[in-house]
Amino acid sequence: MRLKGVIDVQSLLELPYLRTISLMNNDFDTEWPDINKIVGLKTLFLSNNNFSGEIPAQAFQGMQWLKKIHLSNNQFTGPIPTSLASMPRLMELRLEGNQFTGPIPNFQHAFKSFSVANNQLEGEIPASLHNMPPSSFSGNEGVCGAPLSACSSPKKKSTASIVAAAVLVIVALIVIGAVILLVLHQRRKQAGLEVSAENPSSIMFQSQQKEASSSDEGSRGSPTSSSHRSRSLRLLFVRDDREKFDYNELFRASAKMLGSGCFSSSYKVALLDGPEMVVKRFKQMNNVGREEFDEHMRRIGRLNHPNLLPLVAYYYRKVEKLLVTDFVHNGSLAVRLHGYQALGQESLDWASRLKIVKGIAKGIEHLYKEMPSLIAAHGHLKSSNVLLSESLEPILTDYGLGPVINQDLAPEIMVIYKSPEYVQHGRITKKTDVWSLGILILEILTGKFPANLLQGKGSELSLANWVHSVVPQEWTREVFDKDMDGTNNSEGEMVKLLKIALACCEGDVDKRWDLKEAVERIHEVNEEEVKSSLSPWMVN
Template sequence: MAPSGAPWVPIIFIIINIIMINHLVVPSSAASETELLLKFKESLQDNNKLSSWNESSSPCGEKSHWVGVLCYNGKIWGLKLENMGLKGTVDVYSLKELSNLRTLSFMNNDFEGSWPEFHALIGLKTLYISNNKFSGEIPGETFQGMQWLKKLHLSNNQFTSSIPTSLILLPRLMELRMENNKFTGNIPKLSQKTLKSFNVANNRLHGQIPATLSHMPPSSFAGNEGLCGAPLEACPSNKPSTISIVVVAVVVGVAVIVIVLVIFMLNRRKQQSSASLENPASTPQRKSHAKDLDDASVRSASSASTHSRRGDTMKLTFIKDDREKFDLTELLRASAEILGSGCYSSSYKASMGNGPMMVVKRFKAMNNVGREEFQEHMRRIGRLKHPNLLPLVAYYYRREEKLLVTDFVQNGSLAVRLHAYQGLGQPSLDWPTRLKIVKGIAKGLEFLYREMPSLIAPHGNLKSSNVLLTESFEPLLNDYGLAPVVNQELAHDIMSIYKSPEYVQNGRVTKKTDVWTLGVLILETLTGKFPANFLHQGKSKEEDLPKWVLSISPEEWPNKVFDKEMGSTRNSDGEMVKLLKIGLGCCEADMDKRWDLKEAVEKIQEVKERENDDDFYSTYSEADMKSRRGLSDEINF
């Protein structure tokens, strides 16, 4: 029997090995979670309270004693690290790899510093960080992608600036606790029917409480002297008070007296002039004294009249002191030329007499922004200085509209030079100029990412119409950093980042979304075609640029893809192809495959005007391109 049974022995061993391999899959996954939590632990100070976290056991094993780790079906479901005196940095990106993480609580610890990027944990349902020392601004767009978030507790920290308006986009929000911070501005119009618990007491909020929150108890709004409306006392009406009426009456009375005085002095001067003709003996000294008095009276009347007419409401706020100052009245009197007009903003060129030409951009999509929030953000933008950024000169705040004032750039926008140059009688942009422009755009975008790290999309609205060109064709980025002050309910119709694949498909904006807009802009610059993504609020039936480029074989790119008006220089086709591939890498629909900004900028700066290398198409094989084209058919950019 032994010989006949011998052939079955290897089969038995194979079956045993298969069973053992299948069982080894779970420990491999558990080891990965162990590594992630230990990496997270390393970012903390005074972490001896987490001594039970070690490599000798897995977080969710049968005999696991990892303190604060919540498990379900062998996977990490939550972390409850409360009352431990923890300090240091919250390594969000280690936690991001825990795909089953749904709840996070760091309450009653000693964490401090700016807002950790918890918004990267898009699967969270509850986030508790109350009773710490977190401080600074929470960017307005922070919660855009956190569609599952139900409970958010931020109370008893030191957060400043305005309450993030992206909270209105959380469809499942049930609890929002933000009391005992330093939040300023208005309360966003939260209208979620799921919201049961709400508290913003003891902040620095002002304005009318949204009607959708009027059913909340008064204690939810206590300690904010500037708040009014139900359930607190009614907001004051717009009818003038007795004091204001008296003040106006006094001002008008003074103005009348000044005017009468001016008329009297002018008549007196006229009489003196007539007397001097009849009596030449009048002394020159007396005439001089009368003239000085008359001039002083006129100046006094003019000053009083101007102050009464303008007041503080007509003042522009200038970013820097070294600029020539003018007020809104002078700006409105200047000869103006409309540069562009849309549903949400309009641009005008204003000629300031013998002074500089300015551009005034009027925004209608910022009327939910409080004065303090708007001013603080404008100061933040005003501090930015880079050769490829158009500096903000001044701004004007009024509740109903906002004005941004910049210098006029003579050469116009990249959009005009790409798509309307013939109608304006201008030459097309050649290849070296387009490469120079793309490199400058990349440098400006890299600077924004470095200087404004708290913003998810530091530019937010990168497109050819927001790239201006100097006389030497150096690009200047415009309309950057405005995402936090644009009304969230209108933002998806206005800003280019909301045309991205991740937002269209999942309602998300990430650190790579600006990279997607950079990629589309590169393709637009090389092809001369306008991106369909930005036409008709992204609903154009035209084929979008990335998909169109991928539909064409790489060997045919020089003849079928590149703008014929761009021309080429000797041995430049290979470099043009390199830049085109960089554009495709930047606007990859799959964010995991999309390049990050640092990699994109490095690759762009390596592109030259010409090269001797004839192997232009080595990066993408034909099979690879077919694979990418198939992916494009499945995923609509």
């Protein structure tokens, strides 16, 4: 099309679900645009244009979802941006046919497709790129090392340079030795979590066992050593209606990883003589001391409601905590909403989605009734933290953990910190969980995953903004999940629930409904339209 001019990134931000930008084979001749503002981007194709100038070192910082970058055959100068080396999902990087200078960044992983050919680069090729074909580096006279010819050394060296080289070699050997020890240490730790049919694994790390052994050896001869060891290796049960088992049984049990994130890792554990359980391993729970942690776990253990997953037991160590709960076979709401086709299941119909929303509201209501001292009684409400029973009754999990999570890391972890009031004003209120509830209802009704929870930078691209961008007359056709069956004679009730969700997502926290009103409105929604069901707040 031979487009030219400036790429208006600000306008592209109005497209919350933009995942690919492809402007190849045009005549754009500007400097580098601020693409990193579009944090949800997965592919970027700008090859065969006339872009020029240096790309800032941090141009790709925060773009953790980017997988493919094609910038070949432009006129970029300066060093290759160092932020490219820290992108965890990057699989394709094409930079050939530019004027990049300096060394190739030390990329930490291999690529499916990579080329920096025909630039002005120099220096040794990083080890992680040795398996790339020689053509990926051709046309750079100063580049050497595998897969090209070895880097040459000067024939004559001064005594000072020899000494300097020797020092560098010694330092390098020390660093390499430390890295090898670290890798071996990590592998030993991970060995306790590897699962296979022939050798059932333990959910505990070997380092944990070592630490316990070291503690035992160090405390021998102490009159209190036996009781100390007993307490440190003890599972503490907070419920009396479950079959009890000890730490060693848990340690010996076979385990299957269910999921892992920055907050926790989850394992399904099959006890030798007992039920299947779920063990969640947390490392970011050092905000309070042992006694306060024990008391908070007892408070959570006293909660009893059909829409809350009960805490059964916990294990305390200073460096990590284990929380033990029942295993729910039907999986999470997130998987049911977004992965039902891969599982060979049918999409949730309107009646099921309404049932799930009402159950979630009941669970949240009970949390606030029983834990009134907490500002955000759940704090981490999202579809992956809602499990589903066989009858599609929702069961909330990961609730009430706000007080024990490390406060310096909580904003990077918990959903409430993506709310407008925290993003804009740095505060959490009793209505923040209501915002999370509203976003979750929108996800249930639209079938779309909330982009703001992916990017980790707040609520600018929330589902609420997207719904507001569609005129109300088009909601039925454009907003609701097209795979949602059972909507005959229910469109009015669906719109009613959609408006409830938007009221819960109100950006002005003072205008947002409180939980009591939100729950009352949710329970007023029916499966089918009732002529007299319209409330005054429904009329715009």
